[in-house]
Amino acid sequence: MAGAARTWAGTTLTDRKAARRRLLLDTALDLLGTGSGAAVSVRAVCRQAKLTERYFYESFADRDELILAVYEEVVDEAHRALVDAVRSSGPDARSRAESSVSAFVKLILDDPRKGRVLLLAPPTEPALSRLGVQRLPMFAALVREQLADKVDEGDREMTATALVGALANLFSAYLGGTLRVSRDRLTAHCVRLVLGANALHS
Amino acid sequence: MAGAARTWAGTTLTDRKAARRRLLLDTALDLLGTGSGAAVSVRAVCRQAKLTERYFYESFADRDELILAVYEEVVDEAHRALVDAVRSSGPDARSRAESSVSAFVKLILDDPRKGRVLLLAPPTEPALSRLGVQRLPMFAALVREQLADKVDEGDREMTATALVGALANLFSAYLGGTLRVSRDRLTAHCVRLVLGANALHS
DNA sequence: TAGAGTTGACAACGTTCGTAGTCAATTGAG
DNA sequence: CTCAATTGACTACGAACGTTGTCAACTCTA
Numbered sequence: 001m002a003g004a005a006r007t008w009a010g011t012t013l014t015d016r017k018a019a020r021r022r023l024l025l026d027t028a029l030d031l032l033g034t035g036s037g038a039a040v041s042v043r044a045v046c047r048q049a050k051l052t053e054r055y056f057y058e059s060f061a062d063r064d065e066l067i068l069a070v071y072e073e074v075v076d077e078a079h080r081a082l083v084d085a086v087r088s089s090g091p092d093a094r095s096r097a098e099s100s101v102s103a104f105v106k107l108i109l110d111d112p113r114k115g116r117v118l119l120l121a122p123p124t125e126p127a128l129s130r131l132g133v134q135r136l137p138m139f140a141a142l143v144r145e146q147l148a149d150k151v152d153e154g155d156r157e158m159t160a161t162a163l164v165g166a167l168a169n170l171f172s173a174y175l176g177g178t179l180r181v182s183r184d185r186l187t188a189h190c191v192r193l194v195l196g197a198n199a200l201h202s
Numbered sequence: 203m204a205g206a207a208r209t210w211a212g213t214t215l216t217d218r219k220a221a222r223r224r225l226l227l228d229t230a231l232d233l234l235g236t237g238s239g240a241a242v243s244v245r246a247v248c249r250q251a252k253l254t255e256r257y258f259y260e261s262f263a264d265r266d267e268l269i270l271a272v273y274e275e276v277v278d279e280a281h282r283a284l285v286d287a288v289r290s291s292g293p294d295a296r297s298r299a300e301s302s303v304s305a306f307v308k309l310i311l312d313d314p315r316k317g318r319v320l321l322l323a324p325p326t327e328p329a330l331s332r333l334g335v336q337r338l339p340m341f342a343a344l345v346r347e348q349l350a351d352k353v354d355e356g357d358r359e360m361t362a363t364a365l366v367g368a369l370a371n372l373f374s375a376y377l378g379g380t381l382r383v384s385r386d387r388l389t390a391h392c393v394r395l396v397l398g399a400n401a402l403h404s
Numbered sequence: 405t406a407g408a409g410t411t412g413a414c415a416a417c418g419t420t421c422g423t424a425g426t427c428a429a430t431t432g433a434g
Numbered sequence: 435c436t437c438a439a440t441t442g443a444c445t446a447c448g449a450a451c452g453t454t455g456t457c458a459a460c461t462c463t464a
Contacts, residue, residue, distance in 0.1 A: 007432075007433095013439090013440085016440095036328055036331075038328070041420080041421065041422085042421080042422060042423080043420085043421075043422085051442090052441080052442055052443075052444090053422090053423075053424085054424090054425095054441085054442085055441090055442095056423095057423075057424085062422085062423095063421090063422070063423095120325065123322065123325040123326055124325055124326055126238055126240070129238075154382070154383040154387060155391070157381060157382070157383065158372060158381065158383060158387075158388070158391045159391075161368075161371050161372050161375045161380075161381060162368035162369075162371060162372050162391070162395055163368070164371060165367040165368045165369070165370055165371020165372065165374075166363075166364035166365070166367045166368040166371075167364075167367070168367055168371070169363050169364060169366060169367020169368075169370070169371075170360060170363050170364050170367065172367075173363045178363075179359060179360065179363060180356070180359070181356040181359065181360060185356060185360075186360070189357070189360045189361075189364070193364055196398070196401075199398075209462075209463095215409090215410085218410095243450080243451065243452085244451080244452060244453080245450085245451075245452085253412090254411080254412055254413070254414090255452090255453075255454085256411085256412085256454090256455095257411090257412095258453095259453075259454085264452090264453095265451090265452070265453095
């Protein structure tokens with residue numbers, strides 16, 4: 001069989017390798033979500049994970065591959081949270097907006113490191129900004145769904161861009177401690193923004 | 203007298219020193235406004251400016267001091283442009299919004315390097331993100347002026363944050379080529395956003 | 405013309421980084 | 435027990451960076 005070459009300390013090789021990869025990912029999330037993006041170097045990750053550089057290159061080819069993996073994990077989680085929220089919400093726009101925004105706020109505030117990775121890391125990290133769209137993808141579903149589709153394409157593009165920027169800046173400010181409002185008020189304001197975006201096309 | 207120790211090649215020392223400083227600032231603006239922030243290293247700036255590192259440290263104590271100087275020059279220019287635009291506009295909100303936004307769009311699009319320095323560089327560059335507010339200051343005047351001041355403080359904060367984020371993301375997307383609309387439509391949309399921000403507090 | 409101010413090309417120091425390699429110690433399989 | 439798989443501590447290399455220093459060449463003043 002492939003994998004599980006031999007058991008060691010009660011676990012198989014592939015298990016331990018996976019555990020190390022997970023440990024590296026968690027450590028990188030911690031570093032990337034706490035302080036500057038330049039702080040997450042191969043050496044720093046290995047030191048904090050108490051692993052040797054060898055095990056780094058066992059799981060990742062590059063430093064960039066690690067950064068990308070961390071980011072995509074968080075993006076996937078956010079995307080799943082949004083999809084679930086929309087599915088389990090009522091059919092009307094207000095209900096959808098409320099549960100989507102709430103889900104996102106919950107995700108970002110329950111583990112601020114993820115919020116920072118999602119919103120603040122991409123511009124900082126070349127490996128992420130090379131992805132182009134950056135933080136837009138997981139927002140896209142939410143935004144497009146809310147936008148009336150009879151309006152002009154350019155208007156829709158601009159409205160989506162503006163909405164994403166507004167939400168991202170709000171969350172960023174909240175994460176940074178600049179915005180001194182309660183979580184509920186933040187959520188309510190975001191819902192109002194999402195619903196108001198449609199109203200712009202009058 | 204202080205300065206002008208001696209004339210050299212037709213100009214005084216202080217003149218030449220100022221010229222070198224200006225050349226370094228221009229070169230840094232070019233590098234910071236074209237490509238990643240990491241590309242603007244002391245060596246790179248000096249190479250492109252055809253100056254020696256010695257003259258770098260003649261005008262700037264640090265690499266950070268150069269970055270800061272470039273950023274603040276652009277911020278000052280933007281601030282002046284906004285103040286002038288507001289002063290020379292009509293007294294009503296729509297007129298103020300239109301000329302403010304137009305002035306900003308003109309500044310950012312006539313020299314995209316300045317736009318990128320203003321909007322994209324701060325998150326990238328630790329020397330700039332340490333300033334905290336980042337790109338908010340020059341927007342603040344515009345935003346606060348437009349916001350009805352009877353609404354709750356937290357709401358005003360959130361609305362201002364959202365508006366700044368929306369505008370910044372729109373300009374960023376436009377600069378990055380993602381937004382395929384005409385300059386006039388972009389301006390019009392931004393004006394609508396600024397005016398619509400008030401309407402949110404119903 | 406002699407000497408001081410000024411310039412430019414370049415080397416040097418110490419640090420950090422990404423990445424790869426060495427080697428003794430530990431651990432389980434036969 | 436023996437040996438190979440596996441681990442961990444450590445070193446090594448080349449590159450880039452910020453920063454400082456060296457030194458010959460040029461240009462003006464006296």
